[in-house]
Amino acid sequence: MGYLQGFAVTLRKLLKGTETGRVVTTQYPDEKRPKPERFHGRHVLNRYEDGMEKCIGCELCAGVCPARCIYVRGADNPPDEPVSPGERFGYVYEINYLRCIHCDLCVEACPTEAITESKLFEFSFTNRADAIYTKDELVVDDDGRPQQLPWEHWEPGDDEHTSAWVRATSPSGVAAYEGKVAWSGELGYGIRSPERGQAAEDEASDADDAGDHDHHDHGGHH
Amino acid sequence: MTAVLGPSIFGLDPLYIGGVGLAEVLITLLKVGVAFAFLLVAVMLMIWFERKLISDMQNRIGPNLAGPFGIFQTMADGIKLFFKEDLIPEQSDRLVFKLAPYLSLVPAFLVFAVVPLGGDFNGGDGRISLFGHETFLQVSDPPVGILLVLAMSSVAVYGVMLAGWSSGSKYPLLASVRASAQMVSYEAALGLSLAAVLLKSGSLSTNQIVSEQSMWNWNLWVTWVVPMVVFLIAATAELNRPPFDLVEAEQELVGGFHTEYSSIRFALFFLAEFMNTITMSAIIVTLFLGGPNGPDFTTVGWLSGLLWFFIKLFLFLFTFVWLRATLPRFRYDQLMDLGWKLLIPLSLGWLLVLASYDVAGDRGWNRGAAVIVMLAIMAALGGMLALALRAARQRRELDPQGGFA
Numbered sequence: 001m002g003y004l005q006g007f008a009v010t011l012r013k014l015l016k017g018t019e020t021g022r023v024v025t026t027q028y029p030d031e032k033r034p035k036p037e038r039f040h041g042r043h044v045l046n047r048y049e050d051g052m053e054k055c056i057g058c059e060l061c062a063g064v065c066p067a068r069c070i071y072v073r074g075a076d077n078p079p080d081e082p083v084s085p086g087e088r089f090g091y092v093y094e095i096n097y098l099r100c101i102h103c104d105l106c107v108e109a110c111p112t113e114a115i116t117e118s119k120l121f122e123f124s125f126t127n128r129a130d131a132i133y134t135k136d137e138l139v140v141d142d143d144g145r146p147q148q149l150p151w152e153h154w155e156p157g158d159d160e161h162t163s164a165w166v167r168a169t170s171p172s173g174v175a176a177y178e179g180k181v182a183w184s185g186e187l188g189y190g191i192r193s194p195e196r197g198q199a200a201e202d203e204a205s206d207a208d209d210a211g212d213h214d215h216h217d218h219g220g221h222h
Numbered sequence: 223m224t225a226v227l228g229p230s231i232f233g234l235d236p237l238y239i240g241g242v243g244l245a246e247v248l249i250t251l252l253k254v255g256v257a258f259a260f261l262l263v264a265v266m267l268m269i270w271f272e273r274k275l276i277s278d279m280q281n282r283i284g285p286n287l288a289g290p291f292g293i294f295q296t297m298a299d300g301i302k303l304f305f306k307e308d309l310i311p312e313q314s315d316r317l318v319f320k321l322a323p324y325l326s327l328v329p330a331f332l333v334f335a336v337v338p339l340g341g342d343f344n345g346g347d348g349r350i351s352l353f354g355h356e357t358f359l360q361v362s363d364p365p366v367g368i369l370l371v372l373a374m375s376s377v378a379v380y381g382v383m384l385a386g387w388s389s390g391s392k393y394p395l396l397a398s399v400r401a402s403a404q405m406v407s408y409e410a411a412l413g414l415s416l417a418a419v420l421l422k423s424g425s426l427s428t429n430q431i432v433s434e435q436s437m438w439n440w441n442l443w444v445t446w447v448v449p450m451v452v453f454l455i456a457a458t459a460e461l462n463r464p465p466f467d468l469v470e471a472e473q474e475l476v477g478g479f480h481t482e483y484s485s486i487r488f489a490l491f492f493l494a495e496f497m498n499t500i501t502m503s504a505i506i507v508t509l510f511l512g513g514p515n516g517p518d519f520t521t522v523g524w525l526s527g528l529l530w531f532f533i534k535l536f537l538f539l540f541t542f543v544w545l546r547a548t549l550p551r552f553r554y555d556q557l558m559d560l561g562w563k564l565l566i567p568l569s570l571g572w573l574l575v576l577a578s579y580d581v582a583g584d585r586g587w588n589r590g591a592a593v594i595v596m597l598a599i600m601a602a603l604g605g606m607l608a609l610a611l612r613a614a615r616q617r618r619e620l621d622p623q624g625g626f627a
Contacts, residue, residue: 006548006549007544007548009548010279010544010547010548011279011544013278013279013280013281014275014278014279022281023281023282023283024281024282025282025283027283
């Protein structure tokens, strides 16, 4: 009687729980699970080591955004007081967080690594206007860290390695560049070293557990 | 029925024998009030119980923040729904849209009125003494009690159907089409399995049915188990509870018939749904498990009956949650197959088998032989039905277009 076995399963779980434990619930506001290395959270606009903004106002992020939540207007740099090292800079930069789906396509589209994502996701607003972040809120502080705004709840570590994706395996996605540094320095951090690449990962796992080929630890560590 | 107790619009309650005065009216109002309040509290606890129990069966915690063990979660949800914005879609039929929740809710209340909750049925006929007046522990005992139950569950179909139709939106409309087909189909199986009980007890009055079952003479074994199984399955379908919840299949129809409902009207639908679960469990207890029957284990005569009733009621509430936790939803054709090709023939056949047993007893024939002959005939008919269905299926597979290619 295959139909009745299911009832035994639910009853068994009710009475004894399972090998996975009595409950699998995370009591969210009280206990929080650790976030993955490249968690997609609230954006930041990065700056170079000398304090110049990386954004050049090219609007590629706005073009690629599937939710159309980014609004960018570029302008020519003022010659006496340039904002970015290039010809133009991001004059207006707005992200509407009521629309953003945190897909990270803007980060991948950005040619200067200006926009990246922090691990912050616990923030809320009480009206629609507050949901639109402008450049004032998105650009990093003078120490290269994201601004921690009053309505945001930052956990320790959320503001670190906000550009972790850049050091993912290889620049430009070309496997031959694995382990090579091909990105610019960042305010507060300088030029970061590359992550341990895929080839190194495979070698390590082959050596560690030769008998267990199903298990690969892809988590990057620094 | 004796002349004194002659059927009247007031039902068979001994309360009204000596005429209706102020005391009788007040006692009746008290009973109505208590039943009403009981149902509301029971729904609150039932929703909490279901969420907690199903969480335990799925290795989750369930509501645990509002009050001890989250027991006030339903109240919190209810208060939230009361204060939410009430939207009426522009495309809707406004009058019917507003009427539909009440068409669901009112029948749910009315069914509970005919359920005997307690009273001494161990030899007695369930009378208790209330402020010096003899009465039954049920709001009303009309001579057509069980017909009222069937009628009300039919009216409840209108609630679901009109809600979906008046929403002016496609998913609710699909849900209401499903609802009317499903509930009407399963009402047939429900009525036929119920007929077996009526055959044995010989009365439509719920009090009479319970009295007939006193001293362990429960209909569960008097009708040889099958009608109760059929009734339980058909009742689950009638309640739109999983695994028969095609009417509000979230994966297919968003929210089903109540997709466009919000605020208090949505709350009314939910109230009605869980209230129907409770009243249907109470009806099953009344019909098959002898209602408040059971060994008297208390010194207070009427308390034992109440306790037995609630123990049995709880058993079925647990069963409904257990079904939901265990079984995946039926596909629509499976649902119709189960209803029309299995439950209806089975309950109809079983009714005839029970009838043959009784007729054989009346005529002085060998009852065992009569039942065996009837079972053989039923098996033969069932086999023919199965063959016919298989042939039809094979023909469909050979020509899927059915000649309409």
